[in-house]
Amino acid sequence: MTETTQATEVVETMLDALRDRKVDTAVDLFDDGIVWHNVGLPKVRGRDRVGKYMTALAKPEWGFDVTIHNIAANGNIVLTERTDAIVYRRLRVDFWVCGTFELRDGKIAVWRDYGDVADISKGFAKGAFRALVSGNA
Numbered sequence: 001m002t003e004t005t006q007a008t009e010v011v012e013t014m015l016d017a018l019r020d021r022k023v024d025t026a027v028d029l030f031d032d033g034i035v036w037h038n039v040g041l042p043k044v045r046g047r048d049r050v051g052k053y054m055t056a057l058a059k060p061e062w063g064f065d066v067t068i069h070n071i072a073a074n075g076n077i078v079l080t081e082r083t084d085a086i087v088y089r090r091l092r093v094d095f096w097v098c099g100t101f102e103l104r105d106g107k108i109a110v111w112r113d114y115g116d117v118a119d120i121s122k123g124f125a126k127g128a129f130r131a132l133v134s135g136n137a
Contacts, residue, residue, distance in 0.1 A: 008071050011078045011101045014108060015066045021058040027051040031107040038113050050111075063087035065094075076103040084115075090131040095120040 010029055017025035027047060036044040036053070044050050057064045065085035072079050078101040085094045096119050102110035 003075055005073075006106065007073045007076050007078050007101075007103050010103060010106060010108065011080065011099075012068065012071065015068065015080075015082075018054060018057065018064050019066050021063075023051065023054045023058045026054055029108055031104050031109040034107075034109055034111065036111045038115065040117070057086070061089050065092075077101070078103070091127050092130070093120070093127045095122075 014026045014029045017023070017029075027050070030047045030050060032047050033045070034047055034050050036050045044053060056062060063086075065087065067083045068080055069083065070079075070081040078099075080097075080099040080101070082097050082099065083094055084097045085092050087093075095115055098114045100110070100112045100114075101108050
């Protein structure tokens with residue numbers, strides 16, 4: 001297995017684990033000093049602190065979904081183009097995200113996501129409309 005193939009598999013496994021509410025599996029793929037940065041928001045540093053956010057998304061009223069549209073790697077750097085969804089009860093907010101993952105010794109050391117505020121707002125409006133009109137997320 002090449003370094004590039006291994007790097008993409010780590011990222012895909014982590015995102016799949018979050019979707020499947022397997023937080024321990026996801027967190028095990030984080031470097032101890034991970035930096036998680038949703039650009040425009042403060043950085044979250046450290047495996048334990050990032051893990052707390054991931055644990056919150058696995059609570060019964062919350063959820064996370066992901067569809068990877070494109071993934072590419074160059075050595076230990078992985079780029080993703082995806083649609084993420086944050087779910088809260090009946091509200092599902094879908095939005096486009098590009099992510100950069102930097103791996104160190106097979107673990108995710110940096111996770112940086114770039115999203116468009118307008119697209120996130122549009123996703124929220126669509127999700128709220130679906131939840132109100134149909135009673136479904």
